[in-house]
Amino acid sequence: MRKKTVFWPALASIFLLASSAEASLERYVFEASSGAVLEIAARAFQPGEPVLISLRPSGDLIRVKIEFLNEVLILEPGGGGPTIGCLGIDLDARPGPHPIALMLTKKTGRHEESLREFEIHDRIFPETRLTVSPRYVQPPPENRERIRRERDLIAWIYGIHTSRWLGDGNFVLPHQGPNWANFGQRRILNDVLNSVHNGLDIRAPHGDLVRASNSGRIVMASDLYMSGKSVIIDHGLGIFSFYCHLSHLLVRRGQPIAKGEPIGRIGSTGRSTGPHLHWSFKVPGGRVDPEAMLELPFPQSIR
DSSP, X not given: OEEEEEETTXXXXXEEEXXXXXXXXXXXXXXXTTSOEEEEEESOSSTTEEEEEEEEOOTTEEEEEEEETTEEEEEOOOTTSOEEEEEEEOTTOOOEEEEEEEEEEETTSOEEEEEEEEEEOOOOXXXXXXXXXXXXXXXXXXXXXXXXXXXXXXXXXXXXXXXXXXXXXXXXXXXXXXXXXXXXXXEEETTEEEEEOOEEEEEOOTTOXXXXXXXXXXXXXXXXXXXEEEEEEEOSTTOEEEEEEESEEOOOTTOEEOTTOEEEEOBOOSSOSSSEEEEEEEETTEEEOHHHHTTSOOOOOOO
């Protein structure tokens, strides 16, 4: 594990090497003069990577504001659970140095501020050519309004922000089948550059069960034009998981779901070339690699 410690407000930085059970993660640790500790952990600081932020507050700290990649994250200690948040480095994020602004607020109203730079490293994504039904590359006019409505619906859902963590520990795979490792893939459909793949495709037989990758609440269970029969789970903190191309839906909108519970069955509905599961995530800041979400040390349930 690579670990970097930065002290407020002097802004001196020390590069440390350390060992941990999560040895594959890169970490930045910010230590305030008051004793508060803010840790930022990621598999790598690259496009498509989620970043887990956790706060160990001091007694008089009431608020931490973090600004990074045009996103603002507020951490407020209290409530009896862990103080965590998650931000994403979108798969289209520009490599290079990016500022991160931190501001601590104490009960007295006094602030401590720090402005640092994170280096986002370049990442090469794969490319593939696929042949699909022409109606999914150039949808018929009578379906374009439906596609627009469904796109707006998903955007609205992703705008929901449940302030507390609904998950229960680390994320797990929704199916144990092999995957194509195709997150971020540039897709040329019928010889036209059509999309960037924002998830992971898991190969599985038609009808196999798909399970929730973590606990949360079902916020969508619908049949969509492009994604086919689909489920979205809200895990809290602005984190959503998305499961597409299902043959059957086994859940309904509004119901709570536990990690590992069945939510649907493998299929090939919507824009699909065969039975498989499309699994993706949306977190504040952008689209992130599902395999990276599996490696972040999320806390146990706080319910």
